Amino acid sequence: MKKIERLFKNELARKILLFFNENPQCIDTAKGISVWVGCGADNAQKILNKLVKEGVLVNHKSMSMDAYSYTTQRDIIKKVERRIKNAT
DSSP: OHHHHHHHTSHHHHHHHHHHHHOTTOEEOHHHHHHHHTSOHHHHHHHHHHHHHTTSEEEEEOSSOEEEEEOOOHHHHHHHHHHHHHHO
């Protein structure tokens, strides 16, 4: 849970986590996600890489691009959902 708490301290990470929690079936590029959360693609890319490293997102690599989706690990999803619920 500490890992999730730490991620929520970063405003952009929080926006991306909220986006994927509300759209769990979404698969999109850093550029597309940056549009949804209202930031630059480079900033989104840095946070997306961090979220992949932490196991919250999955990177779907292809030859021409990377796309990102929410994890399917229920324990991580439940932790994110609890953190969102506690924030409201």
